[in-house]
Amino acid sequence: MKKIVFFLAAILSLAACKQGAEKKYISIQEIDSTKKPGDNFFLYINNKWFDTAVIPASQSGVGAYMFMNYPQRLRLQGILDSVSKAATPTGSIEQQLGDFYAAGMDTATINKRGYDPVKPLFSKIDSIHNVASLMQFVANGCKANIGSVLSFAVGPDNKNSSLNIAHIYQTGIGMPERDYYLKTDAASVAIQAAYRKYLTTLFVLTGSDSVAAIKNSALVYGIENQIAASHKTNIELRDVNANYNKMPVAVLVKRHPNIGWLNVLNGLGAKTDSIDVAQTAYYDKLNVLLTSIPINDWKMYLKFKVLTAYANQLSRPFADAEFGYNKVLQGQAVQKARGEIIADAVDQLLGEALGQFYVKKYFTEDARKRALELVNNLQKAFAVRIDHLDWMSDSTKQKAKDKLFAITKKIGYPAKWKDYKNVHIESNRYFENTVSAASNNYQYQLEKLGKPVDRSEWFTTPSTVTAYYNPSANEIVFPAAILQSPYFDDAADDALNYGGIGIVIGHEMTHAFDDQGAQFDKDGNVKNWWTKDDYARFKTKTQQVVDLYSSFTVLDTMHVKGALTLGENTADIGGVSIAYDAFKMTPQGKDTTRIDGFTPDQRFCISIARIWRVKMKDEFLRFWINNNPHSPPTWRVNGPLMNMPYFHKAFNIKPGDKMYVAEKDRIKIW
Numbered sequence: 284m285k286k287i288v289f290f291l292a293a294i295l296s297l298a299a300c301k302q303g304a305e306k307k308y309i310s311i312q313e314i315d316s317t318k319k320p321g322d323n324f325f326l327y328i329n330n331k332w333f334d335t336a337v338i339p340a341s342q343s344g345v346g347a348y349m350f351m352n353y354p355q356r357l358r359l360q361g362i363l364d365s366v367s368k369a370a371t372p373t374g375s376i377e378q379q380l381g382d383f384y385a386a387g388m389d390t391a392t393i394n395k396r397g398y399d400p401v402k403p404l405f406s407k408i409d410s411i412h413n414v415a416s417l418m419q420f421v422a423n424g425c426k427a428n429i430g431s432v433l434s435f436a437v438g439p440d441n442k443n444s445s446l447n448i449a450h451i452y453q454t455g456i457g458m459p460e461r462d463y464y465l466k467t468d469a470a471s472v473a474i475q476a477a478y479r480k481y482l483t484t485l486f487v488l489t490g491s492d493s494v495a496a497i498k499n500s501a502l503v504y505g506i507e508n509q510i511a512a513s514h515k516t517n518i519e520l521r522d523v524n525a526n527y528n529k530m531p532v533a534v535l536v537k538r539h540p541n542i543g544w545l546n547v548l549n550g551l552g553a554k555t556d557s558i559d560v561a562q563t564a565y566y567d568k569l570n571v572l573l574t575s576i577p578i579n580d581w582k583m584y585l586k587f588k589v590l591t592a593y594a595n596q597l598s599r600p601f602a603d604a605e606f607g608y609n610k611v612l613q614g615q616a617v618q619k620a621r622g623e624i625i626a627d628a629v630d631q632l633l634g635e636a637l638g639q640f641y642v643k644k645y646f647t648e649d650a651r652k653r654a655l656e657l658v659n660n661l662q663k664a665f666a667v668r669i670d671h672l673d674w675m676s677d678s679t680k681q682k683a684k685d686k687l688f689a690i691t692k693k694i695g696y697p698a699k700w701k702d703y704k705n706v707h708i709e710s711n712r713y714f715e716n717t718v719s720a721a722s723n724n725y726q727y728q729l730e731k732l733g734k735p736v737d738r739s740e741w742f743t744t745p746s747t748v749t750a751y752y753n754p755s756a757n758e759i760v761f762p763a764a765i766l767q768s769p770y771f772d773d774a775a776d777d778a779l780n781y782g783g784i785g786i787v788i789g790h791e792m793t794h795a796f797d798d799q800g801a802q803f804d805k806d807g808n809v810k811n812w813w814t815k816d817d818y819a820r821f822k823t824k825t826q827q828v829v830d831l832y833s834s835f836t837v838l839d840t841m842h843v844k845g846a847l848t849l850g851e852n853t854a855d856i857g858g859v860s861i862a863y864d865a866f867k868m869t870p871q872g873k874d875t876t877r878i879d880g881f882t883p884d885q886r887f888c889i890s891i892a893r894i895w896r897v898k899m900k901d902e903f904l905r906f907w908i909n910n911n912p913h914s915p916p917t918w919r920v921n922g923p924l925m926n927m928p929y930f931h932k933a934f935n936i937k938p939g940d941k942m943y944v945a946e947k948d949r950i951k952i953w
């Protein structure tokens with residue numbers, strides 16, 4: 284049966300290719316001729332689309348990039364829907380996926396259970412009588428996705444990238460970042476109020492009267508507020524060395540007597556004699572807070588953490604309460620449909636089981652081959668650019684090229700899939716299913732501790748529209764889902780593909796050489812491979828990037844955070860440079876024949892503006908600026924292009940145009 288489906292899909296995609304060859308791709312009508320390309324290229328290309336694009340009520344935005352994950356989730360839902368209706372043998376991945384989905388969709392059972400599923404956890408919290416039993420609960424919670432005051436993960440040692448070690452990170456707050464607690468502007472105050480209301484509602488839903496609920500809410504918020512003060516900002520978190528502090532457990536035991544590290548590690552099931560304490564200030568503060576805050580207050584805090592971890596697995600009022608807060612934070616008007624929420628949960632918890640079905644249905648080996656060809660061409664173009672850099676010595680250039688050619692390329696989906704044989708799924712136990720899957724993921728991680736790094740592992744699912752560079756493995760990864768329009772279309776001309784997925788590939792490659800990546804060597808270790816002078820010149824150049832992007836105003840008086848987005852902006856500027864050079868090596872790149880009225884270079888630039896074509900709610904834009912290390916879409920297009928000679932030439936950008944930058948002032952790093 285499966286084979287027939289697969290065969291049909293292949294025929295359909297062949298038909299799509301044939302149609303594609305006749306497709307226009309870019310029409311002159313979509314350009315907004317009331318805008319000048321040299322004033323705001325992003326709007327010149329996208330403004331007309333903005334006029335007609337409608338943000339679905341359940342989403343924060345619409346268009347390319349992360350918002351393509353909405354239609355992706357609908358595809359996943361389609362897969363899950365059919366799997367759940369088929370007869371499948373118990374324990375097979377079809378059964379697991381189908382029953383997980385069916386259980387999540389069974390809202391009658393979920394609503395009937397109210398918050399019964401977490402009552403055993405509440406009893407455990409009630410029996411906490413001292414800091415040691417508190418920390419025992421915290422450590423156990425990590426195994427089932429209950430995030431509270433400890434964030435534990437297993438991953439490569441930054442200074443010995445072939446070995447997995449234990450890492451702990453700052454955590455403990457419920458809003459996205461420390462500044463959310465500290466800011467006093469109107470938008471931030473509204474988010475704080477919505478968050479406090481969410482806390483209060485959860486306490487009311489679990490039996491507190493309204494007076495007690497308000498008191499508990501204030502108490503929990505007060506604890507988080509104290510924790511937030513010890514957090515690093517998301518800009519400080521970008522400092523690679525300051526966020527690596529591997530120390531012997533024996534030292535930690537003495538340093539944090541209240542935390543009781545031996546008790547905690549035992550609870551985690553982690554056997555190790557050293558830990559990388561990524562943010563020491565947080566754990567130092569936690570050690571103090573554990574005794575300065577009364578134990579009964581901590582118990583209230585833990586009850587909230589349990590409820591917020593599982594809000595979507597409990598009855599409707601809990602999910603509604605969470606949505607009330609998210610709505611203010613990210614701007615979506617109504618809740619996502621249940622099917623979309625559950626498809627997303629399956630993707631997160633059983634992602635590589637679902638991913639197998641996704642790639643069978645939506646991915647072809649041809650797409651992988653074509654993408655690999657593009658990656659290889661970009662790599663060659665990048666090497667030539669390194670050779671021609673006027674600010675770097677020959678010895679550093681050689682090391683940069685060594686690193687460039689050592690990059691591992693992963694395209695489509697993992698070579699081997701994670702198995703979920705220990706996950707127990709039943710069709711009417713949604714809460715227990717999610718706990719079982721979360722525990723399995725935890726065990727999977729724990730088993731890596733102290734072992735060599737498996738470089739075949741993936742850190743995203745094939746159906747997610749994303750791409751990443753992983754510095755400790757010196758690898759670039761492009762899941763199947765990003766190999767689709769507007770990023771990639773096998774039937775489109777090279778200008779569109781090099782200005783699409785080519786940009787993304789160049790972007791990920793440049794991450795190996797951004798302000799953070801440049802500190803890792805070709806084997807993924809934090810190790811200096813630069814001469815002192817070369818590194819000083821590199822820092823001067825990255826400062827230019829910080830200054831330029833900090834000058835961009837996005838919303839009201841909010842600017843792009845130049846220091847937060849430095850790595851991504853450097854990658855954006857590198858990406859459009861490298862992809863253009865690679866494009867110029869193709870026959871179309873060397874040609875001047877117009878298609879649909881546009882030259883090859885113009886089409887290349889237009890493609891860049893279309894791959895970041897996104898319309899979003901103001902709330903989400905605000906959320907983005909505060910938290911996202913990428914610049915907002917407008918500046919992912921205009922920021923890099925205003926520094927490109929080919930853009931100036933292709934659209935005849937002149938002094939006086941807002942995007943005009945004199946040749947001597949253009950930023951060129953890679």
Ligand SMILES: [Zn+2]
Pocket residue numbers: 790791794851854
């Ligand atoms: Zn990036």
